[in-house]
Amino acid sequence: MTTPAQPLDFYFDFASPYGYFAAMTIDELAARHGRTVAWHPMLLGAVFKTTGVSATVLRPLQGDYLRYDVVRSARYYGLPLTWPTVMPINAVAPSRAYYWTVSRDAGLARALAKALYRAHWQEGRDISGIDAVADVAAGIGIDADALRSGVQEPAVKEALRAATDAAMARGVFGSPFIFVDGEGFWGADRLVQVEGWLARGGW
């Protein structure tokens, strides 16, 4: 009897464009190697507050580069991109919506996360408010009223806090951050190494 392969842990912030790139491909990447992915939306802002580091997009020079690199990388990956009207957003509402949904239907929560990323990074919509989140959720068949009250549940708020704390405890400081059998990789550009690690079982 063999131990079933562990899922990849995928930490991300909905405000992160590189998280969007990873979100659009990571399930298929993992599936090519017989793996699944556990999605963990979290709040990078909480990490920045704890570590005293500022968001990349707000750093001098680097922020300008990020804006340029994201657009050019989207074309390179062949992924649609519309620069959001508001960026970086506060991702509390979309993240809580994910944790409320996952407690009821994991597959639907995955679909919601992807729909939220598409709304924000493909359509450029501001998804920081619960109205926008509920609208996106309704678009994939989630009961918008149930979601609106669901995100207020203490257990849902706690799930997001716990995910963010767990991420920080594992050394996550950026998005996306992917763990493969305990091995942590930061950045959409490390998906090449993630795939190599899965294919070869390390190197």
Next chain:
Amino acid sequence: MTTPAQPLDFYFDFASPYGYFAAMTIDELAARHGRTVAWHPMLLGAVFKTTGVSATVLRPLQGDYLRYDVVRSARYYGLPLTWPTVMPINAVAPSRAYYWTVSRDAGLARALAKALYRAHWQEGRDISGIDAVADVAAGIGIDADALRSGVQEPAVKEALRAATDAAMARGVFGSPFIFVDGEGFWGADRLVQVEGWLARGGW
């Protein structure tokens, strides 16, 4: 008559491990597309001072990750790596040695830059002092005494200042930073896109 292809501009700090990765492959990468590379050692510390940003390796969480990622990436790229005894070094002396040498023999200066990177990142030597730099230079046939006095020349000091200022003016905030026909790419992990840009003439 066609305009000759412009060389790539390669900005780097000798203290940067990702600069080392790029330095070991960029000439060959460019040559595959009929291009040459202009090497520009510069001082990231001056950029950090101006922008108020701290060196990556000194940031909480991210610094620990960098140390791990560098070792793992070296194995991934198949490049030797010994963690330097001192890191990050102040790269004034090796950078000035490059600019003194380039004013006399461009090919030898290129060889010196690679030898300095190997001494620092393959052998783990501290190359911040002029003694270590002169020793490495002597190893590739450069007159150590001439180099020791050469790095004190005002024109050599000015060449390094000018390179650092030019880099900052072009938006360089990290190492390596590569420009292809005005298009800037940050990071050894962007060499894949650099090669794509050369092959396709953009996208």
